[in-house]
Amino acid sequence: MYSIGVDIGAMSIKIGLVDEYGKILYKSSFKTNKNPKKAIDSIAYQIKDLLKDNNTSIQDIKGIGIGCPGAVNSKTGVIDFLPNLDWENIEIVKMLKEYFDTDIKISNDANVATLGEVVYGSAKNLNSAIMFTLGTGVGGGIVIDKKLFEGEQSRGAELGHTTLVLDGEQCSCGRKGCVECYASATALIKQTKNAMEQNKSSKMWDLVGGDINNVDGKTAFESAKQGDKTANEVVDKYVYYLGESILNMLNIFRPEAFIIGGGISNEGDFLINKLISHCEKQNYGYKDAPKTQILRATLGNDAGIIGASVLVR
């Protein structure tokens, strides 16, 4: 039986019809309307179109699962707040129920991505996994016994907002020295720029055409692979930050797998192998600790749709 997955982003909303094997049979994407009522109306119309185009009806699907950034209460079905769109207290499940008489569930985007990876992706067949999504920020997801763990009012799993450096860099969350300040793509870009400013002979300058504004999350990794010393130093330091953050999670959860997702995960084996090496050197956080698999997320850009569909699976 099919499910519908909805992936709400600040820029675009993606909708997909997903089968029981986690395959997307049909998907569409449209610009996110900043007005929450209009955005939700659009989601409803797009779902109706999708059902019509596939000669199916709402009675023939298991339900609608939604992934959304920000603070989302999965029990009440309310988006408590979504900073990038200035949405607050949006009763999205209730609003969509007016259109569709089916099971409708919502969770945070990093949560559903983790759930998708455990059910259909990199950690398929495993029971427990922790995930970092490394992008603008560091999102976190916790799956225990194949179920999402979200904490009270779904406000846990903020794994990126745990201390790595006490009294360190100012974080957007209000605290200081969070993992997000050191291990996000944003942080890596900042670290790359700082290193370039101090090393004018680094080949990273050639890669960005001499314009530091062109630096992105790939700059240091690409130059490192080509042997640039400064770039390798940036990557090694970044791996250290990320590796220590992962070890913290291993000591807390001792999961079967730790998954790296988000833009930075595109660095693939080059990054994953360095992280495995870091974890091995540190005994996976503790003497004789079981070796946790360090995996790269495999659902890629479809993680949002597929993961969301699992909520109503």
Place this chain on the structure above:
Amino acid sequence: MYSIGVDIGAMSIKIGLVDEYGKILYKSSFKTNKNPKKAIDSIAYQIKDLLKDNNTSIQDIKGIGIGCPGAVNSKTGVIDFLPNLDWENIEIVKMLKEYFDTDIKISNDANVATLGEVVYGSAKNLNSAIMFTLGTGVGGGIVIDKKLFEGEQSRGAELGHTTLVLDGEQCSCGRKGCVECYASATALIKQTKNAMEQNKSSKMWDLVGGDINNVDGKTAFESAKQGDKTANEVVDKYVYYLGESILNMLNIFRPEAFIIGGGISNEGDFLINKLISHCEKQNYGYKDAPKTQILRATLGNDAGIIGASVLVR
């Protein structure tokens, strides 16, 4: 129906007969034999005595629950290693089964203490709680939906071995800058001594009779209550370390309650109120986050016996 709780410590082993309300009806304590076989034989004899003294038999009790420090695999019933006694691979459940035909379970001591607090103690009637036991080290316990969460091979919940200060003080676990290095009683004693060395006029010197070797986990707290400036600085810094460590756990788990146990918890409301104040100032870790109750463990020295008994409840 009664259960038996066994609390194994490096110095002594405590055994108690616990009723279905978490009340200890009878308890005994004896010195821990460094030889594991002999220690386990002693546990068996003491349990037999306890049953006889109470005119009951092994058939009349629900089972035997054991709490033990170190790395304990609750699934296999094996003490993987207990550093303070140099025990390794001790099949304690199997060995005790040779004496008793009943349900026998084991878990780590901080785990069972947390379980005891949720079922019978400070967090009674709540479903989820995270606990720090602040003693020589910092133990951690995770209870979700009234059940212990231990991770693979029961090697998770090492909450004291998460980074507070990247590349900070050397920790006994092999890593650096762990919570344990800043928030344990051992760390507080070190912090107190350092402050005293730098402030010869502090009243803490009077409290310890001029001998710095008399400093313990209470020294700074007692002098702080009496208004000593240096002692207050030590306490404030310690609360900052501990408070930030707690906020990390709140952002990860967003539990209903966070419990402070171990020797340091004897500081009671003076400490708890400072921790609540720290958490409130920091929005409990995140904007609009639910307020987690910060509680002092109430089972005290009996936490080990009572918590262990819950394993077979």
